[in-house]
Amino acid sequence: MNRRRILAGIFSVGLLGLVALFLPSLHKTADPVLPPTQPSVQPPTETSTARAESEPPIIPAPVAEAKAVPFPIPQSTAGLSDVDPHKAFGSKNAPVTMEVFSDFQCPACKTLFTTTNRRLMDDYVSVGKVYLVHRDFPLAMHAHSRVAARYARAAAQIGKVEAVEQALYQNQEKWEQSGDVDGTVAAVLSLAEMVKVRALVKGGTLDPLIDKDFALGQTYRVNQTPTTVFHCKGQTYPYSGVMTYDTLKTFLDQLLSQR
Amino acid sequence: MMQSSPINLRRATLWIARLSLGGIFIYAGYAKLFLPNFIPWPLFALRLSLSTNLSNFAVQVESYKLLSPGGVSLVAHTLPFAELILGLLLLTGWQLRIWASLITLIMLGFLGVVSRAYLLHMNINCGCFATPEPLTGMTVVRDSALTAFAVVMTILAFTEARAPHPWSDPEKV
Numbered sequence A: 001m002n003r004r005r006i007l008a009g010i011f012s013v014g015l016l017g018l019v020a021l022f023l024p025s026l027h028k029t030a031d032p033v034l035p036p037t038q039p040s041v042q043p044p045t046e047t048s049t050a051r052a053e054s055e056p057p058i059i060p061a062p063v064a065e066a067k068a069v070p071f072p073i074p075q076s077t078a079g080l081s082d083v084d085p086h087k088a089f090g091s092k093n094a095p096v097t098m099e100v101f102s103d104f105q106c107p108a109c110k111t112l113f114t115t116t117n118r119r120l121m122d123d124y125v126s127v128g129k130v131y132l133v134h135r136d137f138p139l140a141m142h143a144h145s146r147v148a149a150r151y152a153r154a155a156a157q158i159g160k161v162e163a164v165e166q167a168l169y170q171n172q173e174k175w176e177q178s179g180d181v182d183g184t185v186a187a188v189l190s191l192a193e194m195v196k197v198r199a200l201v202k203g204g205t206l207d208p209l210i211d212k213d214f215a216l217g218q219t220y221r222v223n224q225t226p227t228t229v230f231h232c233k234g235q236t237y238p239y240s241g242v243m244t245y246d247t248l249k250t251f252l253d254q255l256l257s258q259r
Numbered sequence B: 001m002m003q004s005s006p007i008n009l010r011r012a013t014l015w016i017a018r019l020s021l022g023g024i025f026i027y028a029g030y031a032k033l034f035l036p037n038f039i040p041w042p043l044f045a046l047r048l049s050l051s052t053n054l055s056n057f058a059v060q061v062e063s064y065k066l067l068s069p070g071g072v073s074l075v076a077h078t079l080p081f082a083e084l085i086l087g088l089l090l091l092t093g094w095q096l097r098i099w100a101s102l103i104t105l106i107m108l109g110f111l112g113v114v115s116r117a118y119l120l121h122m123n124i125n126c127g128c129f130a131t132p133e134p135l136t137g138m139t140v141v142r143d144s145a146l147t148a149f150a151v152v153m154t155i156l157a158f159t160e161a162r163a164p165h166p167w168s169d170p171e172k173v
Helices: A003-022 A107-125 A145-157 A161-170 A172-178 A181-186 A191-203 A207-219 A245-257 B009-034 B043-062 B069-092 B096-119 B137-162
Strands: A096-102 A130-136 A227-232 A235-240
Touching: A003 B009, A003 B069, A096 A107, A096 A245, A107 A130, A107 A161, A107 A245, A107 B043, A130 A145, A130 A207, A145 A161, A145 A181, A145 A191, A145 A207, A161 A172, A161 A181, A172 A181, A181 A191, A227 A245, A235 B043, A245 B043, B009 B043, B009 B069, B009 B096, B009 B137, B043 B069, B069 B096, B096 B137
Parallel strands: A096 A130
Antiparallel strands: A096 A227, A227 A235
16 A cells, blocks of 8 residues: 555544544534524424525524533432423432423424333333433424423323323324314313313413423523433433433443442 | 646545545544434443434434335444445545445435435435434535535546556556
């Protein structure tokens, strides 16, 4: 092999490495997604064929780098801020806390929920190993996700969160097209329960709770869903994206076995 | 007749193409493996980072609706590494004709897939760099330009091999 070529190759790699280290990221992270209660640009609908170059769909940039404890996060599991007890499962004193930021209209969140939630609840939450907290993070690009979050919150307050979350995720393709979140939820609740849920949704008390979760997600630099934030022994591990149950199990077992 | 300067258009173009395409491929592989999750320590956290990043990429590959689940898994777990290795090989310039041809084929494949998704009005992420990037006309234009660049690089690599510059391989002159 030509010695000059080898040197040229090493020089090129080194130069690129320096460029990568010292220049700003090639992908500029988008501005944080505004809380949905603030005016924001509405993305084009999925049925729109007009690909207006000036109005690209708003898809939040991902977390550029996940670091351990970059922000002042409470050190103890029991000290998590603003936990809605209706959307938290398991023992508060569990050694591992999982905060799952999700959007009911997000397909990846549906995958995470349907493949891991049940087994996680059975194997870790119910036996006191994991304290699971569901956080709402409705993305601006999803037209009905905030409405779905309201219904799920309302159902949580009457003790029916699991059934409603399951119904929302399993019928996601239907209600995201039709916008009929109410009908989806009504299919799994009784008439009396549905009256209470509708009253809570219309009451306007649920939006501040959703906004709090959203603001907390922004402190973790959450900008895609699902994002799972693990807390264990004072360390925080945020992960964006889907993970299989086997991967999650391996990670949790290793977290729990840490001394 | 010996050329008096090592610089000529063909060599310069080859150098630029190698550096830029090699760099882009290295970044593409790096982004798919290490973004958006990267917790280097402890080791099991790094393993979860890689696993979730590859899962994210698999979701993006699956959204093109082209491959079976097995195919999606194969592409998701091999393409990032292939991009890294090919990028490095391109930078070194070793056996340039082979790797340039391979990269051109890969780019043609990307262009075909992206163009198909665009023509079908699929509202999906490009998945080129593993970060959420909507697939628009500009994505197709960008991929077309890069593919053209790769084709030019391959042609020049073969031309250079047939008639090398006297300064690049003096013993053959």
